[in-house]
Amino acid sequence: MSEKRRGIQSVEIGGRLLSALMRHARPMMLKDLAAEADLAPAQAHAYLASLKRAGFVEQSPETGRYLMGPFAVRLAMARLRTVPAYREVIAAATRLGTELGLMVTVTVAGPQGATVIHRFDGGETLNVNIRMGTVYAPGDTATGRVFAAFSEAGSADEGVQRCGYAAVNDEPVPGVSAIAAPVRAASGELFAALTLVASSARLAREEDAGKAARGRLLVICVEAEAALAADELAGAKDDSPGTLRRRRS
Template identity: 25%
Template sequence: MKSRQFIQSLEKGLMILKVFSGSRTPLSVTDIAAACHMNMATVHRYLFTLKELGYLEQEADTRRYRLTPKILKIGVTALNTMDLKNRLLPYMLETTKTYDVTTQCAILDDTDVVVLDRVRSKEVVNWDIGVGSRLPVYCTAMGKAILAFLHQDDQRQVLRKVHFNRHTQYTLVSSKELKTDLIRIRQDGYVLSDQELTMGLRSIAAPVFRNGLVEGAFGVSYAVSRAEEDGFEATLVGQALTIAAKVSF
């Protein structure tokens, strides 16, 4: 039973906003009502309120809704205040400059990882993500680095909710395969992901801990062709593990 202090109307409003986080295109009232399991009349009232407050806008021609930049202010402020990003950023800048790789850090949110910060390399790699992007936990190096070191009960809870999609021919698409991979990752202490989310891209990631619990992950990404460079990946693995250890406590 929920506390008497719990405000259900606020929960419904936030539920509607959350629907937009999973869509890259404007949504109709019907889409939103179906996703939230709410009736159309109720959804109309919430959409009107969110539009009046400036968090949503409605397209004149399609009558569909989309988020406004105002909502970004909340998310960016939250990301900027996260201690993990601040601890890792100097090392991300240094690693990108030294090895010409893209560096990033992320935290777990439900069945995704959310990118807190990213420093791009000079390489042209087909992976256009930015701060705040959500990536599947099961097919990303940072996602698996976090997932492997979660408490077993928390890990099981996440795995029960994962919906597997094959993004490339290398994507693991079953819970059994993923669990086997997570056991190996926990033994190794790091992840090397080969084109599981995007063709032509390899990534390495290591978990970051706070008070003995996994807090997030530090990762590097680079073109597949660079894996052929002598000692390149071994050096990056060592770099990732060293940096993750330095910012953990």
């Protein structure tokens, strides 16, 4: 029984260290991380060694500071994909990518900024480093510009707000272009962004051929918003007093 208690306590202590990293959302020194988790530095170091081996944390070779590791990021992304609302948006991205044969990403607000939680690969081989957990800078990319324009913490980009999307050509990667558009929750707040990523030549051909990749992106985003609103309405009905009484009976 004591072994079982020690095992549970070890997980809880590891959780305290991970919670501290999550709250600060930046690389932390051992002494600061230990203080935040209410541990002695030597004790924190031992737990962090195990968390490093499991991929929950990693340590910068330059500074020695600790940050969330790749397994922790994948675990968080997997958790998001189990939530019905996120599944709706991912399904919308998959429909769009399948229809156009282009890469589509789903990005949501994370502790460190706009973070990719899903990538649908199109038919092109692109020289881009986009994966689950990629964080976009606010102004350098189409996705970052959408978050800057439509999130509460973002700066107002009237051009993006007016047309309802952001586009970049040949930047930040030469030869690659992207178009991003917001998916809003029923409250009107930014829920996610869908982004088409393709070679500049391919994206230009899509538009010139009348397939209107940008138009399809905007339509799919509206469909995703309708699905989110329907889910929210269904959830509200499920939580109504009458429904709760029926469940109890």
